[in-house]
Amino acid sequence: xxAVLAFAVVVLALMLVIKDGRLLRQTGLSGSxxxxxxxxxxxGSWVKCTSGKLQxxxxxxxxxxxxxxxxxxxxxxxxxxxxxxxxxA
Numbered sequence: 001x002x003a004v005l006a007f008a009v010v011v012l013a014l015m016l017v018i019k020d021g022r023l024l025r026q027t028g029l030s031g032s033x034x035x036x037x038x039x040x041x042x043x044g045s046w047v048k049c050t051s052g053k054l055q056x057x058x059x060x061x062x063x064x065x066x067x068x069x070x071x072x073x074x075x076x077x078x079x080x081x082x083x084x085x086x087x088x089a
C-alpha cells in the first residue's frame with residue numbers, strides 16, 4: 001500500500017512540473033519567446049521566439065504580431081505593443 005501511495009505522489013509531482021512548463025522551456029523541450037531591442041529605423045516591440053525539441057516556436061499572430069524573419073530555430077516577430085509575459089512567452 002505504501003508503494004502505491006509513493007508512486008501516486010511521484011506521478012502527481014511529475015504532472016505538476018510538466019503543467020507548469022518552466023522545466024520544459026529551460027531544458028529546450030518547449031518553445032519560448034523573449035523581447036529583443038527594436039532594430040534602428042523600426043517601430044513597435046520586437047520578440048524573438050525559439051522552437052523547442054518537442055514543440056515549435058510559439059505563434060504570436062493572435063496577439064496582433066507579424067512574423068518578420070525566421071533564421072533556423074529562431075523566429076522574429078514585430079508587435080504593435082509590448083507583450084505581457086505569459087506561460088508561452
